[in-house]
Amino acid sequence: MTTVHxxxxxxxxxxxxxxxxxxxxxxxxxxxxxxDWMFGAKTGADADVLDELYARTGAILMGRRMFDVGExxxxxxxxxxxxxxxxxxxxxxxLPRRGGTTYVFVTDGxxxxxxxxxxxxxxxxxxxxGGAKIMRQYLKAGLLDEMQIHLVPVLIxxxxxxxxxxxxxxxxxxxxxxxxxLGATHLRFRVAKRSK
Amino acid sequence: MTTVHxxxxxxxxxxxxxxxxxxxxxxxxxxxxxxDWMFGAKTGADADVLDELYARTGAILMGRRMFDVGExxxxxxxxxxxxxxxxxxxxxxxLPRRGGTTYVFVTDGxxxxxxxxxxxxxxxxxxxxGGAKIMRQYLKAGLLDEMQIHLVPVLIxxxxxxxxxxxxxxxxxxxxxxxxxLGATHLRFRVAKRSK
Numbered sequence: 001m002t003t004v005h006x007x008x009x010x011x012x013x014x015x016x017x018x019x020x021x022x023x024x025x026x027x028x029x030x031x032x033x034x035x036d037w038m039f040g041a042k043t044g045a046d047a048d049v050l051d052e053l054y055a056r057t058g059a060i061l062m063g064r065r066m067f068d069v070g071e072x073x074x075x076x077x078x079x080x081x082x083x084x085x086x087x088x089x090x091x092x093x094x095l096p097r098r099g100g101t102t103y104v105f106v107t108d109g110x111x112x113x114x115x116x117x118x119x120x121x122x123x124x125x126x127x128x129x130g131g132a133k134i135m136r137q138y139l140k141a142g143l144l145d146e147m148q149i150h151l152v153p154v155l156i157x158x159x160x161x162x163x164x165x166x167x168x169x170x171x172x173x174x175x176x177x178x179x180x181x182l183g184a185t186h187l188r189f190r191v192a193k194r195s196k
Numbered sequence: 197m198t199t200v201h202x203x204x205x206x207x208x209x210x211x212x213x214x215x216x217x218x219x220x221x222x223x224x225x226x227x228x229x230x231x232d233w234m235f236g237a238k239t240g241a242d243a244d245v246l247d248e249l250y251a252r253t254g255a256i257l258m259g260r261r262m263f264d265v266g267e268x269x270x271x272x273x274x275x276x277x278x279x280x281x282x283x284x285x286x287x288x289x290x291l292p293r294r295g296g297t298t299y300v301f302v303t304d305g306x307x308x309x310x311x312x313x314x315x316x317x318x319x320x321x322x323x324x325x326g327g328a329k330i331m332r333q334y335l336k337a338g339l340l341d342e343m344q345i346h347l348v349p350v351l352i353x354x355x356x357x358x359x360x361x362x363x364x365x366x367x368x369x370x371x372x373x374x375x376x377x378l379g380a381t382h383l384r385f386r387v388a389k390r391s392k
Contacts, residue, residue: 012345013359013360013362014209014210149208151347153368153385154367155359156366157363157364157367163208166209167353169353170353171353172349173350173351174349175349175376175381178381185381187381189208
């Protein structure tokens with residue numbers, strides 16, 4: 001069965017991008033630090049975590065702002081090699097790229113986007129790849145099955161926080177896996193239930 | 197050599213108390229959830245983490261508000277069994293309690309408080325036991341050597357955040373230990389350095 005998940009690097013103080021994130025600076029100042037485990041100080045275990053993520057994911061969902069901010073730097077072929085559904089208010093023709101990535105623009109909301117992504121993913125999983133707002137929307141709507149947080153041992157003090165404005169009630173998680181590497185604590189959680 | 201550390205339970209969304217924390221409700225609504233690993237679903241490994249904390253700590257520092265909010269519920273004998281230095285603006289005679297706890301009131305700032313606590317701790321360590329503001333003050337002043345975060349798999353959405361208003365520059369940490377239990381991921385970090 002298709003699992004809906006997100007997967008994100010987060011500082012111990014809860015930020016997933018650095019200060020000043022925007023077009024031309026998609027991760028924000030200093031946010032390279034959040035991705036060192038992926039690009040810099042990568043160990044074999046880090047590479048395995050990343051390979052597994054790409055292998056399990058059959059379709060990606062992202063917000064329009066993340067698309068606008070990232071598209072140029074992703075280039076052609078983009079690094080996804082699978083269909084990418086972009087949630088937007090403005091209808092637009094699909095944009096095929098080399099290497100298996102097609103950007104498909106969805107204008108009828110997060111549930112419709114998820115249905116399309118699930119159909120495209122087949123036996124594989126759907127990944128909500130950002131930004132923070134879209135990830136929160138799926139979490140708050142009860143549509144998220146799982147999350148993996150790559151917790152990075154740094155306090156960056158500013159940027160975009162992943163977990164805020166979650167609304168009333170607590171959300172119980174179950175930690176299903178933990179992998180320690182030099183650069184991160186890779187924590188996987190199942191979303192259990194929302195109380196109240 | 198004496199190590200200065202803090203040790204705190206934190207939800208995955210960064211809160212160390214629940215909503216509505218105050219006198220008569222020292223942990224806030226729902227914050228029992230943050231301490232389940234300590235009181236409820238405790239495993240042998242959780243108990244070891246807690247025993248080790250008490251064994252290594254020779255003196256405690258806390259803020260005046262935490263003292264005011266907690267004193268009644270701690271009772272007599274309080275659970276500390278060691279000297280507790282309370283940072284306050286109002287001079288007050290030391291308050292001896294049964295079982296080895298004496299509350300000592302320090303009015304000349306965080307460095308003076310630390311000096312007194314270090315002298316009292318002898319060969320053991322000094323623990324900054326809260327609240328959030330005092331823990332941040334020691335961290336920001338570069339006086340903290342180590343922190344242990346008991347990361348609890350829950351999103352509580354509201355309460356007191358530990359890591360905010362940290363000021364400019366990032367603070368690098370080095371994860372020195374990680375223990376997984378059912379109720380928490382016990383992560384220990386050394387404070388490495390502040391950049392910029």
